[in-house]
Amino acid sequence: MNTINNFFTENYSNIGYEVKACIAREFLYNKKMSFIIVFVIFNQYPKQTNPIKIVFNTTIKLYQKVISPAQGDICNFYPSCSHFAGEAIEEYGVLWGTLMASDRLMRCNPNAINYYDTYYSGIKHGKIYDPVENNYIFSPIRRPSDILNGIME
């Protein structure tokens, strides 16, 4: 707090309280933001050395930490679109991962629930279950054998 007070007395001593509060919020927010960016980048460094993947992962993580909490839990799918994008880029590389993520973003619409038992793997955690491996076009495995498990019942 001392740092913030000194900052105000040196630079903004003549302006009103509301403006000061506004600047304080901005200052704190920027400080938090820079901390988040540094944390996100360095947190993935030992595991991830590909610079392009670091850029993509950082963007996704920043979205998840800054924008997504403000939006709330609005994605129709499990895993959510941002987690899906992160997993797809991690598993299948930047090219295929970006294609899969953009396709997923277009599929994440209010109409998706109509296909939960046909094109998707049912419901998990109250959302449509659509794992990454079901959407890689060269993968022979599309979804778990849930239909088979039900045949004896």
Added chain:
Amino acid sequence: MIIIFIFLQTEMFSPDQILKFADHLYLEGDFSSALNEYRRYLFLGDRGIQEVNEKIVDCLMRLKRYDEAILATKFFTDTTKAVYARSSVYLLKGDYSIVRDLLKNRIDTPESRRLIGLSYAGEFNFSKAKEFIDLPIPQPRHKSPLLGGLLSLFPGGGHFYCGRVGDGIYSMLVIATGSLVAYYYYHEDENTKFYVALGVSLVFYAGNIYGGINSVHNYNYYENAKYREMIFNNNQ
């Protein structure tokens, strides 16, 4: 002491009563409790051990405890039945090649032919499954991924081709909006914004083509899975 004496004289804890109760639970569909009662009977009773072991394996299969079911088949006195039971468990577990390995020496019996046919059907190898079992007549109708990709050149075409009208319209709207924004900035001579909007639109357009092919794959998989379910229901 008198109460305990009277209690012990009843038939409540006799093996026959336990077996009757276990059968009742089994018919009610309470497989977890039935499994416990069958295991209690094995501890106390001495008649019909093979049948009770079969029921235990059946309960474990219905409870999807496949590894335990495979272990339980080792207590079968009839080795042929043990092999068939183990094959059925592997079939439900999805280990189709193990089913064929287990039954390769007994290929002539109707039960092995049924299980081998089902193992091929589980892998969607319907032409091979046809050699062992009778398949239902309406074969699954597949769509072409290439045609899905080509139709996706018009945004949303691949999704329309698979019957996913909502996804198709949504793809069309996203790409059209991105393109209109790009065109607007091009018209306004704002180069940076134009390139950003164009890049985003192109990524979504490429994703739409990818999605068209992927939705055809998903459609074909779903058709195969439906057909497989029909085969399994017919050959239970």
